[in-house]
Amino acid sequence: MAFATIETLALRHRMLSALRRFFDSAGYVEVETPVLVPRTVPELHIDLVRTTTGLYLAASPEPQMKRLVASGMERIYQVGHAFRAGERGRWHGVEFSILEWYRTGAGYRDLMDEVEALVTVLCPVAGRDVPAFVRMSVDDAFERWAGYRPSGHMDAGRFDRDLVERVEPGLSALGAVMLFDYPAAAASLAKLRRDDPGLAERFELYVDGIEIANGFTELTDVAEQRARFDEANAARRADGREAYDVDTRFLSALERGLPSCAGVAVGLDRLVAVLAGFGGIDDVMSHPFEEL
Amino acid sequence: MYETSDLRKNLKIQIEGDPYVVVDCQFVKPGKGVAFTRTKMRNMITGNVVERTFRSGEKFQPADLVEQKMQFMYADEMYHFMNTETYEQLEFNENQVGDARLFLLENLHVDVLFFKDGPSGSRCPRSSRWSSLRRSPESRVTRPPEPPSRPSSPPAPSSRYLSSSTRATR
Numbered sequence: 001m002a003f004a005t006i007e008t009l010a011l012r013h014r015m016l017s018a019l020r021r022f023f024d025s026a027g028y029v030e031v032e033t034p035v036l037v038p039r040t041v042p043e044l045h046i047d048l049v050r051t052t053t054g055l056y057l058a059a060s061p062e063p064q065m066k067r068l069v070a071s072g073m074e075r076i077y078q079v080g081h082a083f084r085a086g087e088r089g090r091w092h093g094v095e096f097s098i099l100e101w102y103r104t105g106a107g108y109r110d111l112m113d114e115v116e117a118l119v120t121v122l123c124p125v126a127g128r129d130v131p132a133f134v135r136m137s138v139d140d141a142f143e144r145w146a147g148y149r150p151s152g153h154m155d156a157g158r159f160d161r162d163l164v165e166r167v168e169p170g171l172s173a174l175g176a177v178m179l180f181d182y183p184a185a186a187a188s189l190a191k192l193r194r195d196d197p198g199l200a201e202r203f204e205l206y207v208d209g210i211e212i213a214n215g216f217t218e219l220t221d222v223a224e225q226r227a228r229f230d231e232a233n234a235a236r237r238a239d240g241r242e243a244y245d246v247d248t249r250f251l252s253a254l255e256r257g258l259p260s261c262a263g264v265a266v267g268l269d270r271l272v273a274v275l276a277g278f279g280g281i282d283d284v285m286s287h288p289f290e291e292l
Numbered sequence: 293m294y295e296t297s298d299l300r301k302n303l304k305i306q307i308e309g310d311p312y313v314v315v316d317c318q319f320v321k322p323g324k325g326v327a328f329t330r331t332k333m334r335n336m337i338t339g340n341v342v343e344r345t346f347r348s349g350e351k352f353q354p355a356d357l358v359e360q361k362m363q364f365m366y367a368d369e370m371y372h373f374m375n376t377e378t379y380e381q382l383e384f385n386e387n388q389v390g391d392a393r394l395f396l397l398e399n400l401h402v403d404v405l406f407f408k409d410g411p412s413g414s415r416c417p418r419s420s421r422w423s424s425l426r427r428s429p430e431s432r433v434t435r436p437p438e439p440p441s442r443p444s445s446p447p448a449p450s451s452r453y454l455s456s457s458t459r460a461t462r
Contacts, residue, residue, distance in 0.1 A: 044451075086297070086348075087327065089319025160325035161385050165345050168322070186324055204323065216324045 002282040003291050011126065012272050012284055018125045021120055028075040028101060033064035034082060042232040042244040043188050047085040049094065052189025057083035060099050060165035062189065062266060063250035066218065069102050069261055070253040077101035079268065089279035091210055093289060097268035104261040108201045108217045111262045112178050115205050122247065131175035131207065138182050145170035151198050154183040173243050179204045188228050190216030207274045215264030222254035294352040296329045304355040310408045311336040311355035335405065339387055357405045364400045373404065
């Protein structure tokens, strides 16, 4: 069973320090939002860890951080923990470290630039050459590795399967790739493109075929957001899974007005592991679950 | 019944009527997408390795395997074995014996896996795989040949893999 050595923990610390310097010098404020939450933002494929008191462990700090943005914070970031039930593998843990940030007045393309800048700063700390970044639309990636363009006629089941069986293995040979413009159906909290509502303003960074970051121009329309949550819960019920109480305070914040902004979530364990050349997150974690 | 969350190396499951042993499996899940388990599985009859991706929640039958002690007698074009309880003799082809043929010595006692076919429960010798080879003491005459060499991964940089004893007690 793998776990981080003392040297790796020190490396991880240096990367985290560099990361904080990166955001601090860009005018971001580091915030902390609670992990224990009563309500959430339902997503079809994210199952929550429920505690014995009926509260949940947050699957993402997104609703609370967006409430902070709605209340006037323009640039915030957080390094914290998130929890997703049933997710365990070489690149997954039920509990994992998450880096998330939001920037008002920015769109997803601005945040692609910022993600690229962050990775560029972290690579030398991790002892890795800065990779050449490739930007590719999701349609182009699917055309190249799966032979079709999914956005026009989205079939979620086929999309997910081809993504893991064909596209992600294809990406693994290309170093750092930003996939962008996801089919609208694959982006629950992202804004749709004004010129093409079949596409969401969402991107993902892959390094060596491993998904590292997920970002989008944030959806600010409360009616649309409420409809997507209802849709997600309906799909969960249809799938025989628990529907979740919607975070109404988050919706109220949208109602009062979320400034136009973009946000990114990064799997921090993965980022450290991939840049440092490890084959899984356990190698950079002080106590992988099985070691507890 | 097994579920995708039960998949792990060496699990033996039945797919489309054939027994498979899982040789590698990986949990994958795109950020907003459904979870899958990508596997490499060896067909225990043909020896072919296939890659299969299962959607989270798919269910599997355990492979219905029975282990039988047998004694290797001799090989011509086929490999001949005797059931040490019933004295029934069976022959297997090279594919069925697989790499185990490199270790076979006359009179060697081995465990043969049989795949039970259909609801009749009759044991069918169409499939066999060697779960392990146990040499009986009296057959320890010559050294068995080396197994075929496998490509090994290069050793990892030692600095990343301090032994656990070098860690502080926490």
